[in-house]
Amino acid sequence: MGRIRGKWVKNIAKKLIEKYPDKFNNNFDDDKKFIESLKIIEDKPIRNKIAGYIVSEVDKRKIE
Template sequence: MGKVRTEHVKRIARELIEKFPGKFTADFENNKRILESVAEIPTSKLRNKIAGYITRLMTTIDSGKSLEETVESGAE
C-alpha cells in the first residue's frame, strides 16, 4: 500500500495544475524544478510531496482521464 497524502498537498497540487495547465509533466524531477519557479513552497519535503502528487495526477491524465475524473476516482 502507498502512503496517504494530506488534503493540503492534494489541494495545492490541483490548484497549481489548474493555474498552470501546460507546465507540469509526468516527470518528477521536472515538476520539482517547475514548483520552485511558480510557487513559494516553504520546505523541500513539502515541495517533494506536492511534486510527487502532481506527477501521479499527470500520469493518470496522460492515460486519458481528465483532472476531475482523476480526483473523483481517488487516484492517490
C-alpha cells in the same frame, strides 16, 4: 502499500495544475524545479510531496 497524502497536498497540487496546465508533465524533477521557481513553497519535503502528487495526477489524466 503507499503512504496517504494529506488533503492540503492534493488541494495545492490541483490548484497548481489548473493554473499552469502546460508546465507539468510526468517527470518528477522537472515538476519539482518548476514548483521551486514559483517561490510559493519553501519547505523541501512539502515541495517534493506536491511534485510527486502532480506526477501521479498527470499520469492519471493521460490514461483517461
